[in-house]
Amino acid sequence: MVSKGLIILGILLAPWVSLAHPLGNFSISHYTSLQIERDAIALRYVLDLAQIPTFQEIQATGIVPEDGHSSLPEYLARQTAVLQAGLWLEVDGRRLSLQGVASEILFPAGAGGLPTLKLGLLYRAPLALLPTATGHQLSYWDSNFPGRAGWQEIIAVAGPGVTVVQSSVPAADRSRALTDYPTDLLNSPPQVREAQVVFTLAPPLQAVAPVDTPAPAMLTATGRAHRVAPSPN
Numbered sequence: 620m621v622s623k624g625l626i627i628l629g630i631l632l633a634p635w636v637s638l639a640h641p642l643g644n645f646s647i648s649h650y651t652s653l654q655i656e657r658d659a660i661a662l663r664y665v666l667d668l669a670q671i672p673t674f675q676e677i678q679a680t681g682i683v684p685e686d687g688h689s690s691l692p693e694y695l696a697r698q699t700a701v702l703q704a705g706l707w708l709e710v711d712g713r714r715l716s717l718q719g720v721a722s723e724i725l726f727p728a729g730a731g732g733l734p735t736l737k738l739g740l741l742y743r744a745p746l747a748l749l750p751t752a753t754g755h756q757l758s759y760w761d762s763n764f765p766g767r768a769g770w771q772e773i774i775a776v777a778g779p780g781v782t783v784v785q786s787s788v789p790a791a792d793r794s795r796a797l798t799d800y801p802t803d804l805l806n807s808p809p810q811v812r813e814a815q816v817v818f819t820l821a822p823p824l825q826a827v828a829p830v831d832t833p834a835p836a837m838l839t840a841t842g843r844a845h846r847v848a849p850s851p852n
Contacts, residue, residue: 639730640669641800642808647672648769649761650797653708655818656778660708660744660757662717667769667797668736670729676736684726684734695722699740705763708744711755715744737797751820754784760813770794770808775816785817 642648650665668676676682682690699719708715720741726734749755759773773788783790788811794800800808 640667640735641802641805642667642669642769644670644730645672645767646769647764647767648794648797648808649763649771649812650792650794651706651759651761651773651814652792652796653757653759653773653775653814653816654778655757655775655781655783655816656746657780657820657823658746660710660715660746661720662706662708662742662744662759663796664702664706664740664742664761665797666702666736666738666763668738669769670731670733670735672767673726673729673734673736677734684736686726691724695724695738698722698738702740702763703742705761706742707758707760707762709758710746710749715746717742717744749820751822754817754819757816757818758814759816762812770797770800771810771812772797773811773814775814777818780821780823782819782821783816784819785815787813787815 640646646667646669648667650663650667652661652663654661654663673684677684680690680694682688682694696719699722703717703719706717708717720743722741723739725737727737729735757775761771761773772792772794774790774792775783775786775788776790777783793804793809
């Protein structure tokens with residue numbers, strides 16, 4: 620079972636210095652982590668906007684790139700819905716409905732004192748009861764910001780009671796969720812926008828009541844990130 624209190628983005632943002640973005644000042648990088656659970660898919664989605672698209676976003680939306688600014692909660696809520704529309708997730712040919720669980724934003728310093736923008740979103744897609752005696756096909760693709768240069772990476776991992784039989788994407792990432800770009804790949808970064816995964820489920824064990832604990836911050840840096848999460852039920 621996927622619990623809102625236990626599912627986190629887990630993005631650790633290392634300290635940034637005021638240098639040009641490693642993927643170029645016009646880049647928008649994408650990262651998706653698909654965690655397959657028995658009753659849901661947890662989709663962690665990260666965008667890393669370099670200086671120019673960050674400037675354009677600030678101009679278009681009116682947000683103020685400051686920790687805790689009053690313009691950020693509405694922006695995060697709007698982006699959660701807007702970006703969700705560009706993410707397609709289906710299992711066994713049926714599109715799943717993504718539900719926003721949490722969101723967070725950071726503005727690491729870029730070249731010339733200009734901010735960059737890092738956005739972390741967590742979605743949850745409930746699964747109908749699936750049979751355990753057969754394989755299930757998961758398909759995912761990301762159609763946000765088509766044609767933009769940047770690092771584009773997807774991973775897929777299995778939760779307890781789930782086995783990944785076949786996958787077009789790895790279980791381990793190479794960029795630490797867009798926090799540490801490998802220098803040997805900067806000239807030819809991954810361009811993965813789709814994933815196909817076959818998984819199976821083990822027979823269910825005796826149900827254990829989940830423990831609901833508060834989720835820690837999804838994005839951390841030398842400054843504070845603005846985080847928005849739904850109120851507990």
